[in-house]
Amino acid sequence: MGERVGARERIRRQMVAEIKREARRQLAESGAQSLSLRAVARETGLVSSGVYRYFASRDELLTALIIDAYGAVAERVEEAVGARAAPRERWRAGCAAVRAWSRANPHEYALIYGSPVPGYAAPADTVDAAARVPLALLSVVRAAHEAGELRPPDVRALPPELAAQGRAVAELTGGGLPEDAAVRVGIAWTQLFGMVGFELFGHLVGSFDPADALFDHAVDLMADLIGLP
Amino acid sequence: MGERVGARERIRRQMVAEIKREARRQLAESGAQSLSLRAVARETGLVSSGVYRYFASRDELLTALIIDAYGAVAERVEEAVGARAAPRERWRAGCAAVRAWSRANPHEYALIYGSPVPGYAAPADTVDAAARVPLALLSVVRAAHEAGELRPPDVRALPPELAAQGRAVAELTGGGLPEDAAVRVGIAWTQLFGMVGFELFGHLVGSFDPADALFDHAVDLMADLIGLP
DNA sequence: CCAAATCGAGAGCGCCGATCTTTTTCTTGA
DNA sequence: TCAAGAAAAAGATCGGCGCTCTCGATTTGG
Incomplete structure (x- = not known):
């Protein structure tokens, strides 16, 4: 065409x-x-x-910027995660890419991860773009799992509903990932963006500021939680 | 007077x-x-x-609302955390209070934890109000520690900078809390608000929606991470 | 009791998003 | 080639906004 x-x-x-x-x-x-x-x-x-x-409107222009911003951060993360390296290194690189992009583009971060601006619309276009970052993180864990290297610590049983959600998420990556791992990636994902958001928006000022050390430590603890080697 | x-x-x-x-x-x-x-x-x-x-200005009015909102959520959390119960139950109750308040007052949540609205000011008044929630969470962990019940899993060594920050945070609670525990509370704190924010702002729609099960599970995993009995 | 402080009201400034009509420019098919 | 038609640009206009200033009316405290 x-x-x-x-x-x-x-x-x-x-x-x-x-x-x-x-x-x-x-x-x-x-x-x-x-x-x-x-x-x-x-x-x-x-x-x-x-x-x-x-x-057609200011919101439509903002939506275009939102989609571009999702694409920009996803690109960085996918690139960071794509390196040929040990799973934990790839995980660290992906998380670091999120933080680096966010700090370099705070207003774009606020646009996509901060408060929804209008009454919030979230047209379908943005959903796919938004999914790329978590999918990139999942791909790292999936690779580790396929290599038989995933060693999650003491596993908590999942309630049926959460197990189903974890299974559905795991299938987004092409399948093969245990439900529990998908759930833990979800938790690490929210931790990552919670921490980055808090850093950008000044919520760490009285405590963990600068946040470099906290960030690295948290990324490793989350990798432990997931069981990355 | x-x-x-x-x-x-x-x-x-x-x-x-x-x-x-x-x-x-x-x-x-x-x-x-x-x-x-x-x-x-x-x-x-x-x-x-x-x-x-x-x-004097729209921003000043918003700042007043911000302070009130911090106070409102802190009140709920302090009340939830103040119950005479086992540490993990108090922890769960505090986290649940955060989520409940946030879901009941999404716009106020966005106001204080979303994108800073003006060029962001963060006057000193807001800082004290903002600290009450993490302090309430810390108090639960401190009580567990003082009862000799804190059993953190395999500990990762803290780099000096992070240890210092953890010590400073621990001292905000009156001291006695190990640095590592303070750091882990910080991480759980960011996870909590990252997850709640994602839920409110629609980032969990394609994956962990509804988020009830994920929330409970994450709260427990974070309690494990901290070592709460 | 009176000067000073406070207050409500109103007009006005420059900006904004959005809509409508009119004019200009470009494209294309007979 | 050239005219019909589509697309773009321009301009006027509307209602709403934050904010400032001025001007009487009211209240307060010395």
Whole structure:
């Protein structure tokens, strides 16, 4: 499918890209709160109503930025996790990638992991993009499991409902992962983002600030919890 | 210090309370985004500029709501944790109180644990209020430790920096708590809020939704991690 | 009792998101 | 080639927002 595009369509895509670029710039500078279509229009040489030819509303523009942000962090994590290395090293690299991207792009982090901005919409497009990070983490654990190297500590029995959810999550990775491991990855996943969010939003200021040491330690404890070698 | 207050001061405090009440109502209804001073003014029978006699800016009003929200969740957690019960039961109750309050007041949760709203200020007033929840959790672990019942699993050595931070945190509870335990509480704390935040903001929709089972399991795993009996 | 402080009210500023109409520009098929 | 039609740009306009300033009315405390 060569996707024939005329000159007009090409210009249109450029315009969309330029609007998003400028919006991303303003986002990085002062957050989603103060991102205004009018300012974007001014900066891109459009009249204020012109932006609406490309994005039906401010929320739609923000949604586009959200999807891009999910993609950006996922890309970093997938790259970090893809290295040929021991499972625990890959796990550490994935977690470190999350933190590094978040610290480098705090406003984009806030956009996707902070409070949902409008009444929150979460269109289906964002779901797939959002799933890539946890899937990358799961893939590390799955590889360790397939190599027969997964050694979870004393296992707690799962209630049936949680076991079912764990099984469903495990199947997202292609199957083969024990339910319990999937559940523990879920817990480590929430721990990771809870910690990164707390760091970014200043909740660690009186206690674990700077958070470098806490982060590394937590990542290792979670790897222990999962049973990564 | 009897705090003599004249009639005028009394009326003023009533006015402040009424403004906050209406603001809280709007917050609960549609989030911090769409909380407007003008709407609050309309609803309280004031002219729009009148609110500024009581709050210098929208941010100042939001800050007042933030402090109140921290206080509200802390109250619930302290009450839950204060029960005369086994350490693990107290731990569970504290965590459950966090989740229950958060689900009952999602917009207030977003206000204090979501993306910082303005450029974020975090005035000193909020810090003390924010510390009460982690302190309540720490107190449970400290009680278990003092009863000689804390049995942490295989301990990982702490790097010096993290040990120092853990010691400082432990001292906030009055001392006596091992550094390692304080650090683990910190990790469990971030896990707890990461999980609750993910649940509220829809990040668990495709996987661990509903989150009840995951929550209970995670709370117990974190209690294990800390070594609570 | 009166000066000072406080208050409610109102007008106004500049910004915002969004909609509508009009004009210009570009594309394309007869 | 050129006119019809689609797309883009421009401009005016609407209601709402945060915030500031001024001006009488009211209350307070010395």
